[in-house]
Amino acid sequence: MSILDIFRKKPDTAKDPICHMLVDKSNSQFTSQYKGTTYYFCAPGCKHMFDENPNIHLNSDPPAIKM
Numbered sequence: 892m893s894i895l896d897i898f899r900k901k902p903d904t905a906k907d908p909i910c911h912m913l914v915d916k917s918n919s920q921f922t923s924q925y926k927g928t929t930y931y932f933c934a935p936g937c938k939h940m941f942d943e944n945p946n947i948h949l950n951s952d953p954p955a956i957k958m
C-alpha cells in the first residue's frame with residue numbers, strides 16, 4: 892500500500908488553523924466562515940481564538956498554541 896492509498900481512505904479532513912490538528916469535517920462541531928471559506932476547529936477554544944483575529948492565524952505557519 893502506498894502513502895497515497897492511505898490518504899484516499901481518510902475521511903474528508905481540514906486542518907484546524909489554530910493548533911494545526913486535522914479535523915473531520917463531517918464530525919466537526921466548531922466551524923467558522925471567513926472570506927468565503929469554512930474553517931474547522933477541534934474545540935471551542937480554537938474557534939474563539941480564530942474568530943477574534945482570523946488574519947493572524949491564517950498567515951502564521953507554526954501553530955499558535957501547543958497541544
Ligand SMILES: [Zn+2]
Nearest residue numbers: 907910933937
Ligand atoms: Zn484546535
